[in-house]
Amino acid sequence: MHPAASVIFFTTASGAGYGLLFLLGIAGAAGLVPASLAFGLVGFTLAFGLITAGLLASTFHLGRPERAWRALSQWRSSWLSREGVAALVTYAPAGLFALGWVVFGEARGIWGVFGLLGSLGAVATVVCTGMIYASLPTIRQWRQPLTIPVYLTIGLYTGALWMALLSAAFGGAASAFLWLAVLAGLSAAGVKALYWRTIDTEAPVTTSGTATGLGSLGRVRLLDAPTTSQNYVMREMGYRVARKHAMKLRAIAAVIGVAVPVLLLLIAAAVGGGAAVVPVFLAALSGSAGAVVERWLFFAEATHVVTTYYGAEAA
């Protein structure tokens, strides 16, 4: 599948934003962090900024962005529509929660309830994002039970990195969030490793034989394509990434996405105090970059069954 830059940015940025919003809701409602103006202002700016920038970016790949509002109408059948509705609905309790925290200096009580509703909305939205991909039988690498866990753990991990930075900078249970980020990073890596193992070992069902229905007559291979140049279907669905590049990129994602950030978080835990902000900030940057590489691979490694009409033996 063609990896569109806007969709990669959207899913990674909003994933991190919702991860952070999820943690702010729980930490605020539980009183784990001070409901201070600085923490709230920077935290919610970051969370809403990432979410909103992501949502706006997702409209950039539309052919008719001015009609984007119509995407809210078909929530009964479409996961893309559900994602849009969930994203918009989540703004309401999360916005009230931010109001209580920043303006009234209170994140618990009724404001805390809004915070928890915001956390719930964050999870629901990320699940909907994952389901857009996990619900497509045409793409074997996406229709996996692990697709949703991958989206959730990476969202939680990247959100936790920024949460760790906030608590290191503005007080609160700093070491708790450091260790949460480490734990989330390791579980994201574990889930993704399992995902890669699954898609590498699972045999594809669709072949050029089932696609044409001619498999019973022998091996089916393309003799003549319909066009001499690349058409839309080939450009969008036929994107190929060389196997060795995929392996290299997986290693890069693992190193800059998890290994380096975890190392930096451990350094931060050892350093402690205000100086910890620097390694945690670098960890957040590195982890986010790793998430982008992972998401690029999520698209580039996905093979669409339509490619079996265009010369692929299986997909």
Added chain:
Amino acid sequence: MTMLPATAGTKKLGLVIDLDICVGCHACAVNCKEWNSGGHSAPMTDWNAYSGTESTDGDDDGAWGVWFNRVHTYEVGDGAEGRTVHFPRSCLHCETPACVTVCPTGASYKREEDGIVLVNEDLCIGCKLCSWACAYGAREYDHEDGVMKKCTLCIDRIYNENLEEVDRVPACVSTCPASARHFGDLGDPDSAVSVLVAERGGYDLMPEMGFKPTNKYLPPRPGKTACGSTGAPSRLEQLVAEAADAVPQGKAVPATTGGKMLAWVDAVLSR
């Protein structure tokens, strides 16, 4: 509304494509393009249309455009069992089309009355998700219009009362010089297309996807691996003998009626 019709209609209009007959001439694809460039889905935009090497809007990957019909050619089997199969591919108007249910705007829909899958281009936001959901590559994005387009089963022909009744079939069917394409109601077990499917063992493409395509494909008939028993050589001998008897060598053609005069005219004109 991208929910599928609650009660599936009994009428299922679709195509039956005979892979035994198709000669791979691409006439269906060309006439489809021709008709739809002026019809429901117009325009069907082309880029770099006049040259494979020109560059328009920064796109230098050759000539390409929106087509609803694509003809592939496959080599199937090996050695003496090998054969060439021409394979036209278009929207199959599935009974449970994922391209419809994934649509976030309601632009994609399946008609209850005849099962045709359409795109309302006024609602489409061009998110392309339907083209990801389609297993058959039936949907093509028009990046000039910013909307998705697809085969309409020539909805502007099949119900068009301004056309002669014989012409009320999809453009691809009307133009096929080999009659490899058939149009009809596959929901009616007694229709000509349903009978054809039953007789020839018509099948679904990628049944494992579970989209239940309406269009069916008829498999190529078994190839001949030995000389057939049409009796041609012996029949030819007989014909040669009959011809020799009918026109004896060296003799003038006898005049039948009209006397010598006409025979002379006939002989002169025959020179």
